[in-house]
Structure formats: C-alpha cells, structure tokens
Amino acid sequence: MTDVTRRKLRVATTSLAGCFGCHMSLLDIDERLFPLLERIEFDRSPLTDIKHCGPCDIGIIEGGICNAENVHVLREFRANCKILVAMGACAVTGGLPAQRNHLDLGLCLQEVYLTDPGVAHGMIPNDPELPLPLDKVHPLHEVVKIDYFIPGCPPSADAIWKFLTDLIEGRTPKLGHGLIHYD
Amino acid sequence: MNERPSFLLDGDEVPFEPGQTVMQAALAAGRYIPHLCYHPEFTPHGSCKLCTARINGRLMAACTTPAETATEVESETEELNDLRRTLVQMLFAEGNHFCPSCEKSGNCVLQALGYDLGVMTAGFRHFFPDRPVDASHPEILLDFNRCILCELCVRAAREVDGKHVFSLAGRGLGKHLIVNAESGRLADTDVKVTDKAVEVCPVGVILRKRVGFATPIGARRYDKSPISAQALADAPRPLERNHD
Structure with missing residues (x-):
C-alpha cells in the first residue's frame, strides 16, 4: 500500500443548531470505532475539543444554521474540508x-424570556458575547456547498457507518432501504 | 388462441387489456413505475408527474396514457429517475415536511418515494410557508403543512364518499387545499372519520386523531419494504377491471 492510502484521513465534526443526537449516533457505531480510528484521525470535534478546524479531508456537520456564529463555523469548515457532509435532519x-x-x-x-408563564424578572439575553440569532433557521446547503447528505433524526449508527466506510474506501456513499430515513 | 395486445416497457413485453393505461398494465404485470398522485381506486389525475415515462420518445404521464400496441415505454432510466428525484425535492422544499415530528412518517408515500429514489436532500431553498393547522374536527386533524396537492382526498370524497368536502383553490404558488364550509373549518363540513377521503391521504395532511403512534416508528409500512415492492403487492389483480 502506498503512503497516500495509508495516511489517516483527517476528519472534523461539529454541532451547530443541533442537539448532539447525531454525534451520539456516530458514537453508537460502538466497537466499529476501533477500525474507524485506524483509518481516520479527528481534527476539530466535540470529541477532541480542538477549537478551530485545520485542513481536513472530511468535515461532518450536525445541526442547521440559526445564528451568526453557526455561519462562521460553517464557513471555516467549508474553507478547510475537502468534503463537507451534512449529517442529520437539522443540517x-x-x-x-x-x-x-x-x-x-x-x-x-x-x-x-419575558411573557411565558413562570418567567419572573425576565430579560432577553443581550450579552455581547452571545451570537446573534438569525431571522430564519437554514439548512447548511443554503449557506455553503455541501457534498453529501445523511438524512435522519438521527441517522442510525449503521447509516453513518455505511456512509463513512463507503467514503473512506473511495466508493460513492449509498444508503439503501432501511438506512435512508428522514425520521 | 388469441394473442393479448402488449407494449414494451424497458425492453420487456407487458400485456394489457384494451382501456388500460400504461400504469395499470404495468402494475398488473408486476412492473413498478414510480407514482404519487395515482391511486388504483380513483380516476387518474396526472398532476404529480412522478410517473412520467418516455413513451414512443415523448415524455408522458404513465397514469393517464392509454396502453397501445407498438408502443415503447422507457421508465427505469437514470434520466427519468433524476427528474423524479427533482420533483420529490421540490415537493419537500415547497411545504413544511418535518418528518421527525410527523405521525405519518413511515407510512408516507412522499417520504417512501424519497427513500426509494435515494433523495438525500431537498436541494432547493426551503420555502418554510406559514400554514396553520385545522384541528376543529373532533376526530380528524388537518395539517396543511404537508399538502402536496395530489387531490386524492378530493377524488375519494367525490367518487367514493359521494360528498364534496375537499377542493383545491388558488393558482400557482398560492394553490392550496380548502374544505367545503363557509367557516372554512373541517368541523363544519359533512366529513366522517370513516370516509375514504380521510383514509387515502398519502402524506400527513388528513390524520385520524388519537391513533397516530399505535404502530411505532420503525415498524411501519415503508419501514418494512420499499414502496416499489409495496406498490406491486397492492396492485389490483387480475387484469380484468371495471372502467364504468
């Protein structure tokens, strides 16, 4: 095997306007994580706590775009990842x-924050550190080019595994019946 | 022995009875052509265009085109399935189809077509239209967010229930489903929960209340087998059909 094929693929992941359910589903591939980690290494990801994305082969993004920070992170991923993947219904x-x-x-x-029953002395958060919410929530493909989509809420571990193994082996990822789900 | 007339579907002979459409003959012969607004029990509508096939070189709706001899029909081609994917994508982008919270999920024809055709994203910019639901009826919920304007409920009410409950109003982007009551509320129509029109909705617009999750997600119709297989299992047989 040549060096090129031996080299571990660098993978970054993040959750934008998501619930981390897709990341939980990724971890749900269980012991298949071991063979996966022989082929990839993580860059920026909630799993590594690296704060910024370096040059990567694959970027996997969970969640849609609901605030200004989401847009910045998404653009950072697009600028650094050769292949960008929208994972899950929100993305x-x-x-x-x-x-x-x-x-x-x-x-x-x-x-x-103000009028809901049970809110006392409420105020709409206005700390300048908080990213400003966008008027509308957007799927990722409305902001940057997305190369692959894995639908599902969340996509099953088997769907994520099938997708990743296809991609890593150089096949066009294809989810058949039972793996492609929108719910 | 009298030879039955037939046409060619993707290179194979498909026999038909005079009066049958290309779709009816194909399904009866165990051949699947993707379709959405077509339903074997009702007059074909020909509006969703999912069943578009290349018939003697021209793009035609298989559900409304009469079967004829010496006809070549192409359906299972990459070109046509690409067009079908785009149609499904546009339907998803136009309405609010949020499958994770829809009780029709797994039984939904639109969703099942997406699965079967391999639609991974709506692709287009989502419209996110504002379409309030009508929960006025004690037994039936109307969630307009998911309406794909297939008119199956309109046809079922008219042809089977003998009523005029549903209709489409408006044109183009403004086209929408309405009910036949001055108040505009379903509760003020003569619809019954037992009506065919309630049962036939292919998506999650017309829903019986309080039965939504009787069958859990994951154990539903199109979770078990893809719509291409289900449609053939449901196809009316034998070939003899009454067309009055």
Missing part, C-alpha cells in the same frame, strides 16, 4: 429549530 432540512421559521423572532424571544 439537511433545518429540522426542529426551523420550526420557528414561520414565527416572528422578536415575538419568540419575548415569549420565552
């Missing part, structure tokens, strides 16, 4: 956070 469609898209953002914040 692919906007998902649960996008259910606010037909509501007025100001009214949402008001209800949650």
Whole structure:
C-alpha cells in the first residue's frame, strides 16, 4: 500500500443548531470505532475539543444554521474540508429549530424570556458575547456547498457507518432501504 | 388462441387489456413505475408527474396514457429517475415536511418515494410557508403543512364518499387545499372519520386523531419494504377491471 492510502484521513465534526443526537449516533457505531480510528484521525470535534478546524479531508456537520456564529463555523469548515457532509435532519432540512421559521423572532424571544408563564424578572439575553440569532433557521446547503447528505433524526449508527466506510474506501456513499430515513 | 395486445416497457413485453393505461398494465404485470398522485381506486389525475415515462420518445404521464400496441415505454432510466428525484425535492422544499415530528412518517408515500429514489436532500431553498393547522374536527386533524396537492382526498370524497368536502383553490404558488364550509373549518363540513377521503391521504395532511403512534416508528409500512415492492403487492389483480 502506498503512503497516500495509508495516511489517516483527517476528519472534523461539529454541532451547530443541533442537539448532539447525531454525534451520539456516530458514537453508537460502538466497537466499529476501533477500525474507524485506524483509518481516520479527528481534527476539530466535540470529541477532541480542538477549537478551530485545520485542513481536513472530511468535515461532518450536525445541526442547521440559526445564528451568526453557526455561519462562521460553517464557513471555516467549508474553507478547510475537502468534503463537507451534512449529517442529520437539522443540517439537511433545518429540522426542529426551523420550526420557528414561520414565527416572528422578536415575538419568540419575548415569549420565552419575558411573557411565558413562570418567567419572573425576565430579560432577553443581550450579552455581547452571545451570537446573534438569525431571522430564519437554514439548512447548511443554503449557506455553503455541501457534498453529501445523511438524512435522519438521527441517522442510525449503521447509516453513518455505511456512509463513512463507503467514503473512506473511495466508493460513492449509498444508503439503501432501511438506512435512508428522514425520521 | 388469441394473442393479448402488449407494449414494451424497458425492453420487456407487458400485456394489457384494451382501456388500460400504461400504469395499470404495468402494475398488473408486476412492473413498478414510480407514482404519487395515482391511486388504483380513483380516476387518474396526472398532476404529480412522478410517473412520467418516455413513451414512443415523448415524455408522458404513465397514469393517464392509454396502453397501445407498438408502443415503447422507457421508465427505469437514470434520466427519468433524476427528474423524479427533482420533483420529490421540490415537493419537500415547497411545504413544511418535518418528518421527525410527523405521525405519518413511515407510512408516507412522499417520504417512501424519497427513500426509494435515494433523495438525500431537498436541494432547493426551503420555502418554510406559514400554514396553520385545522384541528376543529373532533376526530380528524388537518395539517396543511404537508399538502402536496395530489387531490386524492378530493377524488375519494367525490367518487367514493359521494360528498364534496375537499377542493383545491388558488393558482400557482398560492394553490392550496380548502374544505367545503363557509367557516372554512373541517368541523363544519359533512366529513366522517370513516370516509375514504380521510383514509387515502398519502402524506400527513388528513390524520385520524388519537391513533397516530399505535404502530411505532420503525415498524411501519415503508419501514418494512420499499414502496416499489409495496406498490406491486397492492396492485389490483387480475387484469380484468371495471372502467364504468
């Protein structure tokens, strides 16, 4: 085997407007993590706690885009990853956070932080460190080019495994019946 | 022995009875052509265009085109399946199809077509339209977010239930499902939970209340086998059909 094929692929992952359920599903490949780690190494990821993404072969993103920071992180991934993958319903469609898209953002914040029953002395958070929410939640492909999509809420461990092994082996990733799910 | 008439579907002979459409003959012969607004029990509508096939070189809806001899039909081609994927993508982008919270998930024809055709993303910019639900009826929920304007409920109400409950109103992007009541509320129509129109919705628009998760996600119709297999299992046989 040549050096090129022996070299471990560098993989970055992140969760934007997601719930980390897709990352849990990734970990759910269980003992298959060991053969996987013979082929890849992690760059920026919640699993390594590396804060910024360096040059990578594969970037895997969970969650959609709901605030300004999400946009910056997504662009950092796109700039550094040869292949960018949208993992899970939120990254692919906007998902649960996008259910606010037909509501007025100001009214949402008001209800949650000011007028909802049970809120006492409420205030809408205004710390300058907090990223500003976007008017609408977007799936990733509306902001940058996405190379592959893995739908599912979350995609099953088997779907993620099939996708990753296909990709790592140089095949076009293909999820057949039972692995492709939108729910 | 009188030879039955036939046409060629992707190179194979498919026999038909005079009066059958390309779709009816194909399904009866155990050949699947992807379809969405077509339903064997109702008059073909020909609007979703999922069943578009190349018939003697022209793109035609297989569900409305009469079967004829000396006809060559191409359906299972990369070109046509690409077009079908795009149609499914546009339907997903146009409505609010949030499968993870939809109780129709796993039984949904649109979703099952997406699975079977390998649609991984809606691709287009999502519209995220604002479509309030109608929960006025005590036994039936109307969730317009998922409507794909297939008119199956309109046809079922008219042809089977003998009622005029549903209709499509508006044109183009503004086209939407309405109910036949001055108030615009389903509760004020003569719809019954036992109506065919309630049962036939291929997506999660017309839903019976309080039965949503009787069958768990993962054990549902299209979780078990892909729609291409299910459609053939459901196809009416034998070939003899009544077309009055």
